[in-house]
Amino acid sequence: MNRVFNFSAGPSALPVEVLQTAAEEMLNYKDAGMSVMEMSHRSAAYEDIQEEAKTDLKDLMAIPDNYEILFLQGGASTQFAMVPLNLMTGSGKADFLLTGSWAKKAYQEAARYGDAKVVVSSEEDTFSYIPKTSEADFRKDADYVHICVNNTIYGTRFKPNQLPTVSNIPLVADMSSNILSEAYDVSKFGLIYAGAQKNMGPSGVCVVIIRKDLIGTAMDITPTMLNYKTQADADSKFNTPPCYSIYMCGLVYKWLKKLGGIDAIESINKEKANKLYDFIDNSKLYKGTVAVEDRSLMNVPFITGNKELDALFVKESKKAGLENLKGHRSVGGMRASIYNAMPMAGVDALIDFMKKFEKTNG
Amino acid sequence: MNRVFNFSAGPSALPVEVLQTAAEEMLNYKDAGMSVMEMSHRSAAYEDIQEEAKTDLKDLMAIPDNYEILFLQGGASTQFAMVPLNLMTGSGKADFLLTGSWAKKAYQEAARYGDAKVVVSSEEDTFSYIPKTSEADFRKDADYVHICVNNTIYGTRFKPNQLPTVSNIPLVADMSSNILSEAYDVSKFGLIYAGAQKNMGPSGVCVVIIRKDLIGTAMDITPTMLNYKTQADADSKFNTPPCYSIYMCGLVYKWLKKLGGIDAIESINKEKANKLYDFIDNSKLYKGTVAVEDRSLMNVPFITGNKELDALFVKESKKAGLENLKGHRSVGGMRASIYNAMPMAGVDALIDFMKKFEKTNG
Numbered sequence: 001m002n003r004v005f006n007f008s009a010g011p012s013a014l015p016v017e018v019l020q021t022a023a024e025e026m027l028n029y030k031d032a033g034m035s036v037m038e039m040s041h042r043s044a045a046y047e048d049i050q051e052e053a054k055t056d057l058k059d060l061m062a063i064p065d066n067y068e069i070l071f072l073q074g075g076a077s078t079q080f081a082m083v084p085l086n087l088m089t090g091s092g093k094a095d096f097l098l099t100g101s102w103a104k105k106a107y108q109e110a111a112r113y114g115d116a117k118v119v120v121s122s123e124e125d126t127f128s129y130i131p132k133t134s135e136a137d138f139r140k141d142a143d144y145v146h147i148c149v150n151n152t153i154y155g156t157r158f159k160p161n162q163l164p165t166v167s168n169i170p171l172v173a174d175m176s177s178n179i180l181s182e183a184y185d186v187s188k189f190g191l192i193y194a195g196a197q198k199n200m201g202p203s204g205v206c207v208v209i210i211r212k213d214l215i216g217t218a219m220d221i222t223p224t225m226l227n228y229k230t231q232a233d234a235d236s237k238f239n240t241p242p243c244y245s246i247y248m249c250g251l252v253y254k255w256l257k258k259l260g261g262i263d264a265i266e267s268i269n270k271e272k273a274n275k276l277y278d279f280i281d282n283s284k285l286y287k288g289t290v291a292v293e294d295r296s297l298m299n300v301p302f303i304t305g306n307k308e309l310d311a312l313f314v315k316e317s318k319k320a321g322l323e324n325l326k327g328h329r330s331v332g333g334m335r336a337s338i339y340n341a342m343p344m345a346g347v348d349a350l351i352d353f354m355k356k357f358e359k360t361n362g
Numbered sequence: 363m364n365r366v367f368n369f370s371a372g373p374s375a376l377p378v379e380v381l382q383t384a385a386e387e388m389l390n391y392k393d394a395g396m397s398v399m400e401m402s403h404r405s406a407a408y409e410d411i412q413e414e415a416k417t418d419l420k421d422l423m424a425i426p427d428n429y430e431i432l433f434l435q436g437g438a439s440t441q442f443a444m445v446p447l448n449l450m451t452g453s454g455k456a457d458f459l460l461t462g463s464w465a466k467k468a469y470q471e472a473a474r475y476g477d478a479k480v481v482v483s484s485e486e487d488t489f490s491y492i493p494k495t496s497e498a499d500f501r502k503d504a505d506y507v508h509i510c511v512n513n514t515i516y517g518t519r520f521k522p523n524q525l526p527t528v529s530n531i532p533l534v535a536d537m538s539s540n541i542l543s544e545a546y547d548v549s550k551f552g553l554i555y556a557g558a559q560k561n562m563g564p565s566g567v568c569v570v571i572i573r574k575d576l577i578g579t580a581m582d583i584t585p586t587m588l589n590y591k592t593q594a595d596a597d598s599k600f601n602t603p604p605c606y607s608i609y610m611c612g613l614v615y616k617w618l619k620k621l622g623g624i625d626a627i628e629s630i631n632k633e634k635a636n637k638l639y640d641f642i643d644n645s646k647l648y649k650g651t652v653a654v655e656d657r658s659l660m661n662v663p664f665i666t667g668n669k670e671l672d673a674l675f676v677k678e679s680k681k682a683g684l685e686n687l688k689g690h691r692s693v694g695g696m697r698a699s700i701y702n703a704m705p706m707a708g709v710d711a712l713i714d715f716m717k718k719f720e721k722t723n724g
Contacts, residue, residue, distance in 0.1 A: 004395030008402045011605060016389065019397050023388035027381050033366030033685065035381050037564040037610070040370040040686055073435035073566065074587055077601035081585030109586055197602055202399040204435065204566040204604030221583045223443030224471055225436055239439035240559055242566030242604065243373060248399070323395065324402055 005346035008324035009152050009299060010177065011197040013341040018251045036247045041240050050241070053250030060253060060261055061179075063186050063209055070208040070228070071236045071246050076102070076176045078226070079193040079206060080109035083146070083172055085222040087191070087214060088114035091141040094172075095119045097164065100127045100151035101330065102174060107146070113219070119145075126331065127154040129291035135165045144170045144190060150178035152198070153328040155301040155335065156294040160184045170214060178298045179207070180256060181340055182266040190214050198298070199340050201249035205242045256340065265340050272338050272347045273297040279351050285358040289331060303333030310334060313357055320353050322346075367708035370686035371514050371661060372539065373559040375703040380613045398609045403602050412603070415612030422615060422624055423541075425548050425571055432570040432590070433598040433608050438464070438538045440588070441555040441568060442471035445508070445534055447584040449553070449576060450476035453503040456534075457481045459526065462489045462513035463692065464536060469508070475581070481507075488693065489516040491653035497527045506532045506552060512540035514560070515690040517663040517697065518656040522546045532576060540660045541569070542618060543702055544628040552576050560660070561702050563611035567604045618702065627702050634700050634709045635659040641713050647724040648716065651693060665695030672696060675719055682715050684708075 006013040029036050032045050039046040054069050063069065072078070083106070088094050092114040096107040098121035110116040119138060120131035138145055145166045150157040158164075160183060163171065170190025179194040186192065191210045197203035210228055218227045225231075230238050259265060277295060280286045280302050289301045304310055310333050314326045327335040336350055368375040391398050394407050401408040416431050425431065434440070445468070450456050454476040458469040460483035472478040481500060482493035500507055507528045512519040520526075522545060525533065532552025541556040548554065553572045559565035572590055580589045587593075592600050621627060639657060642648045642664050651663045666672055672695050676688045689697040698712055 002390060002393065002395055006396050006400055008400065008405075011400055011402060011602060013400050014397065019389050019399075023385045026385035026388070027378065028364060031364065033364055033683070034368050035376065037381075038368055038370065038373055038375050040373060041565065043370075043686070073437070073440070073604075075435070075601045078435070078585065078587045081587060085585070112582075112586075195602065202604075202606045203403070203602040204607055220474075223440065223447070223585070223588065224474075225440045225443060226585065226588075239437045240373060240557060240565040242435075242564075242607070244564045245566055245604070245606070321395070324405070 004321045004323045005342070005349055006323045007336045007338065007342070007346075007350070009198075009328070009335060009337045010195070011203050012337055012339050014201070014248075015252065015255045015341045018248070018255050021251055022248060037244045039243065041237055041243055046243055049247050049250055050236070050243075053246055053253060056250065056253035056257060057207070060256060061186055061209070066212050067186060068210050068212055068215065068232045070210065070231045071241055072206045072208055072231060073204065073242055075195045075203070075206050076174055076193055077105070079174070079208065080106045081113070082226045082228070083144070083191065083193070084110040084113040084116070085226055086218045086228050087170070087172070088143050089217045089219055090143045093117065093139055093142045095138050095142045095145045097131065097133065097145070097147045098123055099130055099148055099156060100154050102151070102153075103146070103148035106148065106174060110146070127151060127156065128289060130156050130158055130162070130294040133164045135167055138164075138166055138169055142169050144172045146172045148174040149184070150175065150296050150298055152177040152299050152337070153330060154290060155296045155299040156290050157296040157298075163188055170211065178296065180262065180265070181269050181298055183262045196245060196249050201252050202245050205245035205249060207249070268344070269297045269338075269340065272342065272344055273300065276300050276336065276338065276347055276351065279354065283354070283358060285362040286354065289333065298339055299335055299337050301327055301331055301333060301335040303327075307332065309361055312361065316357060317353055322350055322353055366683045366685045367704070367711055368685045369698045369700065369704070369708075369712070371560075371690070371697060371699045372557070373565050374699055374701050376563070377614065377617045377703045380610070380617050383613055384610060399606045401605065403599055403605055408605055411609050411612055412598070412605075415608055415615060418612065418615035418619060419569070422618060423548055423571070428574050429548060430572050430574055430577065430594045432572065432593045433603055434568045434570055434593060435566065435604055437557045437565070437568050438536055438555055439467070441536070441570065442468045443475070444588045444590070445506070445553065445555070446472040446475040446478070447588055448580045448590050449532070449534070450505050451579045451581055452505045455479065455501055455504045457500050457504045457507045459493065459495065459507070459509045460485055461492055461510055461518060462516050464513070464515075465508070465510035468510065468536060472508070489513060489518065490651060492518050492520055492524070492656040495526045497529055500526075500528055500531055504531050506534045508534045510536040511546070512537070512658050512660055514539040514661050514699070515692060516652060517658045517661040518652050519658040519660075525550055532573065540658065542624065542627070543631050543659055545624045558607060558611050563614050564607050567607035567611060569611070630706070631659045631700075631702065634704065634706055635662065638662050638698065638700065638709055638713065641716065645716070645720060647720040651695065660701055661697055661699050663689055663693055663695060663697040665689075669694065671723060674723065678719060679715055684712055684715055
């Protein structure tokens, strides 16, 4: 069937088994006589799909009972507004860690609605590391502290055991590019949001995991659809949800559970990332671009130090069936996004190609 | 393959050919080596998909060059806020025709942002007709007049030649449930919006057709993602769009073009609707529920006048492979939604069943 290895930063590779199931069920979902796309969102068959997706995600991430799981639209970019509109309503203050351009966008949008403060930033160093903070850095009366857990463009991450210490301030996290890739303790967060199109499914659905006590405090100007309370009260069915995208996420959750859950995928992800980072670190041609201790498991940027050679690498790798290895324009070089659905065989194929390329061009 | 006839009001039936193409291309879109779901939204392959969808929709609806076509998220319900946030910024006034509960929701949301006025309403008669208006009914300085063109729940519509006369005031229309079903002159509208899940594709994408001079006047409080200017400037790719849903819409547009475009589907739709309405009008058991001259081509509500019999009808029709014929709870009885993708064979099967049911229970 001629599938390539797709290293796209997102939308990105999905598990082949999941796509096969989707293809098989396209015209007739489990004898319903129709596609999931054609189902009323009020039908029992569809309600089961959404409920199962929710339950499976709850299981996978060990989400405590005092959290609500929402399937929303508009991507993380809509959350950049939805979070302040809903949560910046106590002191009106929120503190931000700038670890990349998405974190910065979240900050800029919040600054339109209240007193948003940049606490630390690694922007001057092209966001090549995660700045350290201590509890004293945050305003005690802040309504929340915002982080972007994994920085897709730069390839850094807050490790599960290195989240900022924020005391009782709700920690709000954009987890778009590494949700479900390793175990994070959900109870440490007030709110987690993640666009689906990296580790969960197709674009068009954004998962929000919100502590229930943070629901119901939106500003008056908040559009009804952007009020977490609207969505929580209606179990994400206030209007027609993005049913098919939720169905796809559900298939991915089942694939992940079958694989052994987060522990299993975490160990696979670490093996994949370590293999690639080790190869880079031991090569003479390739160099990593970020602080070793902050490296992402999902996005692995690397350069040769020679722009023409980088361009040649991207071109030749594409010919070899390795797609989307070009780095983001703000960093240059290459980036291999190796999300959950990227098999070890893909990483092996990449390393093989890198070796051959080094031999010819090193 | 055991497909049922699906009379769901939305999400609703899609053309079988479209679903077959989607199934075939699920693992490998045109030798790209990946699914459309896995494509970067910045890739040439995906950009072509979105551009073609746009061009095909422009062709189908004969959309003039001074209009922008946007593929957004959040459904029509998000447009209920987005329209006033963007357009209620001149006089701050907008006039509404209340022809159903969706029209009412649009009004209620707009009233949160400005001076929204109900000009006419048929609510007292369960929205069973379209109230007539004249130009003098509207405030001359209104920023827009809002209508819901086809009222899914009640089965009424503004016919293409019976749109309100609004002079120079922009006419804003929710066309979710009858877009692409018959020819409307786009130049009569300032803005048209439509959730895809009835006549275009899966839920999760909302098409907005906006006259370019209406872009760029949003209120300061407007979330960046809810500003038409953000979306128009980025050609609906400010963040990751709902790529797969747009792809599906594109397949539906191509199916429609192949069929002969709007003129062809309009004549099929009229034939389907007339056949069903004629049968109802000539039956002793079934009655239509709305003013004959305002009847929808898409949603055909009918009752027996006996609640137990209605319930039996819904139950028995389901057994006969006719799904989702239960009417909306606010109207009761039955409703057959016969959107573009419902073949004549489906309408024939419904009429056959209705005859048999009448014979046994009439």
